[in-house]
Amino acid sequence: MFFILLSLFIARVTAEAAAGGEESALLRLSDVPAAQAFIDSSEVTVIGFFETDESRGYKEFLAAVKQIESLSVAVCSEEEVWTKYNITSDTISIFRKADVHQKHLQLSETKKVDSDGLVRFFTINDIHYITEYNQASAVGLFQSEVKTHLLLMSNRDMSDFNQLKERLRALAPKYTGKMLFVLVNGNARVLEYFKLRSRDLPRIAIYDADSDRKWLMPKGEISAERVQNFCDSYLSGDLQKQNEAETSEDKTEL
Template sequence: MFLGVFCLLVVCVSAGDKKNGSVLRLKDVPAAEAFIDSEEVTVIGFFETEAARGYKEFLDAVKQMDKLPVALCSEKEVWAKYGISSDTISIFRKADLHQEHLKLSEAKKIDGDGLARFMTMNNIQYVTEYNQASAVGLFQSAVKVHLLLLSDRGRSDSDPLQQLFRDLAPKYTSKMLFVLVNGREKSNTRVLEYFGLKSRDLPRIGVYDGVSDKKWLMPAGEISTERVQNFCDSFLTGELQKQKEQESPEDKTEL
C-alpha cells in the first residue's frame, strides 16, 4: 500500500516539476526503484553535476516530453545499482524488460531535439502505436515478435479492442511487443499491404516474426480475449508455424 502511494506521488511530483521547469531528483535506490516501477516507460538522466556535457540539452528535451516520466540522479549509489559509470541518459521499459543507455561521452553531437528523438524512439510501452519514430525502437528491441492490432481507429469498436490489447499485453512481457497500427494513416498503408489487407478489412490481428520475417493473420471473425490469447499462444508454442501456409513465398520485406 505504501509503495503504491509513493509511486503515485513520484509520478505526480515529476509531472508537476516538469511544468515548473524543473525535474524530479532521485536521492536513493528506493526512490529510483519506485520511480522506475511507477510507469511502463521511465527516463533517468544520470548527471554528476549540472555542468556536465548534455545536462542543459537534456532539460530542453524534457520540456518536449509531456507524458514521459523523467527524473535526474547524481547519487553514485543509484548509479552502481543500474551499472552507470559516466553521465548517461537511461530509459527503462517494462514491455521488453529493457534498459537503453545513451552514454553522453560517446555521443558525437548533443542537442535537445536529438535527445527528444532518442526518448521518443525508445518509448516502447505495453501497447505502442506504430509510426516512423516508434518503428525504430520496435525493431531494435531484443523482442522480435510483434502482435499487431490493425484497426480503423475511427470505428466504434476501436476503443474496446485497444483495451483488450492493453489487458493482454502484460501477460506477454519480453515475449511479444503489442503494436497498434492505425489503418487510417496513409503512412501505414504499406503495413496493411504487407499483411494483404485493405482498410475495409479492418480490424484484424496479425503477428510478425522479425527473426524469420514471416507473418500470420488471425482468421477473420470476432476479436475476443480468448481468440487473441489462443493466437498468441499458438505462435509461442510453434503450432502456428507448423500450419501449412496458404500464401506463396515472398521476398524478405521490412515494414
C-alpha cells in the same frame, strides 16, 4: 510497500524544494528504493544520471524533456543508485516494461548532444505495452531484442477502435519480453504486406521480424480469449506447424 511509497514521497519533496525554474518540477531520486519505485511507476521511464547540474548535456536534457510532457522523467546524482544500474558516467537511461529493456545513452561517447537529438532518442524508444506504429516508433520496435510483434490492424474512426486497443493493452503484460503489441492505424504499406484492404479491418496478426514471416488470426470476434489463444499457439510452435502443413498442402494441389 509503505517504505517504497514513503521513499518516493521524500524524493518528490526533494524535487519540489530544488531551486531553479524548470528544474524544480523535475523529480530527483535520492536512493535506490526511490529509483526502483519510480521505474515501476510507469510503462516507460527516463532517468538522467548527471553528476552535477553543470554536466555536459544537462541543459539539453531539460529542454528535451520540456518538449515531451507525457514522459515520466527523473534525475539522479546519487552514487548508490548509479552502482545499482551499472552507470559509470553521465548517462540518460530509458527503462521499458514491455520488453524488459534498458536503453542507455552515454553522453561521453556521444559526439553531439542537442535537445532535438534527445527528443528523437526519447520518441524512438517510447515503447509501451501497446505502441502505435509510425515512422519513429518503427525504429524502436525493430531495434528491440523482442522480435515478435502482435499487430492490431484497425482504423481510428471505427466505433470499436478504443475498445479493441484497451482490450489488447490489458492482455499485453502477459507477454512481457515475448511479444510487442503494436497498433497499426490503417497503414497502407502494412496492409499490403498482409494482403488486406481497409474494408477487411480490424484484424489481428503476428509478425516475426527475425524470419520476416507473418500469420493472420482467422476472421471473427477479436476477443481477449481468441487473441490469447493465437499468441499462445505461436509461442508453443503450433501456429508455425499449422502454417507449414497448409503450405505443403497448397504445393501438393498445384
